[in-house]
């Protein structure tokens with residue numbers, strides 16, 4: 001599905017959360033609000049509510065994406081998954097003002113949706129006296145399915161906005177905090193370190209509260225219960241990971257920034273001639289090296305393409321005996337190549353975005369090197385990634 005030129009992908013994990021919401025509403029919330037409703041009414045309203053909830057999560061993510069695009073950052077796609085949504089942007093914003101607006105527009109969108117839903121849910125209802133709990137329950141019971149749905153959608157969007165506003169990086173509120181710290185200190189690294197430390201602290205708070213609830217304690221605001229506790233601890237664990245990964249990603253970016261491909265590329269690699277029989281390629285080259293892709297170079301040193309191990313694996317012994325490298329090579333126009341002066345960071349993004357393991361380094365039609373994921377990781381290991389911090393996959 002495409003909205004405003006952005007690919008929308010739905011992760012399978014969303015199905016679980018969809019079923020949980022429908023089940024929770026149809027068998028818990030709605031029967032409590034409306035004891036008189038038939039099961040069919042409750043279930044249909046629950047399904048509609050869950051679908052509209054995902055639509056509002058999508059609106060939240062789209063708002064991030066559209067602001068990102070307004071600042072010249074392209075958005076590849078939005079993935080809806082178990083914790084809501086995530087917009088995949090090509091790179092982090094370069095200025096703190098862009099980061100601030102990109103982050104804050106999401107919760108604002110959710111708040112607006114929330115209050116509009118609540119307003120539509122109550123508009124036109126005769127004045128009811130909500131002086132006591134009994135009259136609130138009476139008022140709720142009198143709502144038709146459409147108004148009930150709007151009331152639930154309104155409150156869930158406001159909860160979503162408030163949760164995202166917690167200043168715990170990489171939640172939206174944490175991004176807002178990072179943008180402000182970045183603006184004040186002019187130091188993105190320090191701002192990210194502080195914001196993600198706060199993010200981790202919040203995550204551990206959630207994990208602690210979750211464990212307490214699992215053990216049967218009641219936590220202020222959140223209440224208690226085994227299932228709620230497990231959920232809370234799980235969300236905390238997820239946030240803790242996200243905070244760590246974001247910080248490491250930043251370190252990776254800093255280390256790789258302004259490093260040209262020429263300094264990272266493999267210069268000692270084996271190339272093969274086009275007329276080489278595949279049998280020889282397999283026995284004399286592939287079996288004797290850890291290279292999984294071989295550049296094909298003509299007698300006058302011209303780059304003719306690449307031959308990959310995974311293509312050879314599919315061939316029968318008969319084909320390997322009769323064919324040569326020329327028959328199976330991928331020609332240069334189908335190969336993504338990079339130039340020696342390009343940024344390694346760009347290459348790392350390229351490898352991740354296209355799901356490649358290596359790219360040839362080309363200069364004026366000649367192949368001068370090969371860059372693999374492993375070579376970039378080796379550079380990171382040799383150039384100051386702090387102990388224990390594995391470079392994150394971008």
Ligand SMILES: [Zn+2]
Nearest residue numbers: 106107164172
């Ligand atoms: Zn958001």
